[in-house]
Amino acid sequence: MQISIQSLSHQYFNGKTTHALEDIHLDISQKQFVALIGPSGCGKSTLIRLIANLIAPSQGEIRIGEFHPKQAIENGQVAWMAQSPALLPWLTVEGNLRLAERFQKVKNQQPLSVEQVLKRVGLEGAADQHPYTLSGGMQQRLALARLLLQDAPIWLMDEPFAALDELTRERLTEELFSLWKDFSPTVLWITHNIHEAIKLSDRILVFSEQPGRIVADIPTAIPHPRLENNPDFQELLFRLRSILHHDPNGNFNHAA
Amino acid sequence: MQHKQSRKTIFITLSIVVVFFLGWELGVFLTGTPVYLLPAPSRVIQTLLSHPDTFAQATFLTLGEALTGLLIGVLAGLLLASVLTLLPGFEDGVMTLAILIKSTPMVAIAPLLTLWLGFGVLPKIIITALMSFFPVLINVLSGMQRVDPALHDLFKSWNASRWEIFRYLRAPSAIPYLFTALKITGPLSLIGAVVAEWTGASGGLGRTMWMAYTNLNLPFLFAAIFILAAAGMIIYRIITWSEAKAVFWQPAQTNS
Numbered sequence A: 001m002q003i004s005i006q007s008l009s010h011q012y013f014n015g016k017t018t019h020a021l022e023d024i025h026l027d028i029s030q031k032q033f034v035a036l037i038g039p040s041g042c043g044k045s046t047l048i049r050l051i052a053n054l055i056a057p058s059q060g061e062i063r064i065g066e067f068h069p070k071q072a073i074e075n076g077q078v079a080w081m082a083q084s085p086a087l088l089p090w091l092t093v094e095g096n097l098r099l100a101e102r103f104q105k106v107k108n109q110q111p112l113s114v115e116q117v118l119k120r121v122g123l124e125g126a127a128d129q130h131p132y133t134l135s136g137g138m139q140q141r142l143a144l145a146r147l148l149l150q151d152a153p154i155w156l157m158d159e160p161f162a163a164l165d166e167l168t169r170e171r172l173t174e175e176l177f178s179l180w181k182d183f184s185p186t187v188l189w190i191t192h193n194i195h196e197a198i199k200l201s202d203r204i205l206v207f208s209e210q211p212g213r214i215v216a217d218i219p220t221a222i223p224h225p226r227l228e229n230n231p232d233f234q235e236l237l238f239r240l241r242s243i244l245h246h247d248p249n250g251n252f253n254h255a256a
Numbered sequence B: 001m002q003h004k005q006s007r008k009t010i011f012i013t014l015s016i017v018v019v020f021f022l023g024w025e026l027g028v029f030l031t032g033t034p035v036y037l038l039p040a041p042s043r044v045i046q047t048l049l050s051h052p053d054t055f056a057q058a059t060f061l062t063l064g065e066a067l068t069g070l071l072i073g074v075l076a077g078l079l080l081a082s083v084l085t086l087l088p089g090f091e092d093g094v095m096t097l098a099i100l101i102k103s104t105p106m107v108a109i110a111p112l113l114t115l116w117l118g119f120g121v122l123p124k125i126i127i128t129a130l131m132s133f134f135p136v137l138i139n140v141l142s143g144m145q146r147v148d149p150a151l152h153d154l155f156k157s158w159n160a161s162r163w164e165i166f167r168y169l170r171a172p173s174a175i176p177y178l179f180t181a182l183k184i185t186g187p188l189s190l191i192g193a194v195v196a197e198w199t200g201a202s203g204g205l206g207r208t209m210w211m212a213y214t215n216l217n218l219p220f221l222f223a224a225i226f227i228l229a230a231a232g233m234i235i236y237r238i239i240t241w242s243e244a245k246a247v248f249w250q251p252a253q254t255n256s
């Protein structure tokens, strides 16, 4: 399922006007793994929330396949995950997944069962525990399991592991990559970590400072596994750093 | 650790109670205060034990009125909070009316109810219900409205209906708020019933107190006060105990 975005702009109005996004044009093809990077407050979350129909755009159009975001959500085409694991604290691990299962849309694919997703993320032993007894990493694993259960062709991920320690974040990022290889969804993934973006994605979109525009759209064609000592890796890293530090608006920022 | 802590707390609580009553007893004895001004606690207990049936009957009646009123008030508060959450258009109108009634002092309404409805239990139940209703309505309503935004977004991304969000998210989120209200209204319901009994009743602790007061029978009056204090404390304890069971996912209050 591809995503296509035409002349998209977004403003927030509360007291003052914030120009979050300006004139975004974007086509993402099916099964692409796309990383979004850019300075804080440049509108990355806004873009993902617009695609997930959590907010409506001020101007422009978003198409998910042939659908508007609202229809795509109704059809269960889009799954969304953010930094907070967003678990229901009064339900057990299994209870949280059973609830998600209720909202699963019936599609042509064979959806995974609660038992299967628990096993896939390595939480099969914790089914009867409550979220507050889980570590931060386990909580995000549960959120990943829930995402799998939704069986959506598009995954929108807003810094899903940003709140975790470095080691756990690396492990979960690898896990996400392996899930993507097995289930081939289209992934839009916001990250603050340039290394991870290069390691995983097919394509990196770099946003400017507010109002957010796409200032670079870079395919990453380095063969996997991408090791940091690969000269291509280093070159791309250097290139992304220089874009982030001196974006074409002439602004200087500390996003890297 | 936890166990030790609670033992220590119980010990401190008991010590304070014992010191308080010993001081009272000793003070009355040393100053030679006459019994029609302030009876010693031992005298009050003696009175209590020598009229077991009288006090048991009065307690039973007052407790029955208070708990029936409490139950009705809580159920009505829950119901109205749910309706206002599901149909938010009515909130302003209903809340204005609710606050208007709330601002009318119960001591002014109680004699009117007695005038209209007689000396039976009905006016007492109505007063108690009215007093329990508002804290429940206001607390539960804000609990239902102030849900975790990340969880709300999650349900939105699942295309959950207003009813489903209420059923799976808003209602359980309001449980801790319900207990906050119960801790206020539980002990208060006894006061409501007693105040209503003062305005005219055929029985109950309020009536016992009023009769004792007009006869300057202070041991009798204090015996009723002792029962009320003990009952209020027991109700409060039952509520905090149920709270710990029902809201198990929230960490216990810390005070260090």
Ligand SMILES: Nc1ncnc2c1ncn2[C@@H]1O[C@H](COP(=O)(O)OP(=O)(O)OP(=O)(O)O)[C@@H](O)[C@H]1O
Pocket: A012, A013, A014, A018, A019, A020, A039, A040, A041, A042, A043, A044, A045, A046, A047, A210
């Ligand atoms: N609900 C809102 N109301 C008003 N302004 C908002 C709202 N949400 C975001 N903004 C503003 O819009 C701009 C873009 O916010 P957004 O959350 O999309 O940034 P971001 O790129 O995700 O930042 P970060 O990397 O820090 O998460 C910011 O200036 C932010 O303050």
Ligand SMILES: [Mg+2]
Pocket: A044, A045, A046, A158
């Ligand atoms: Mg963000």
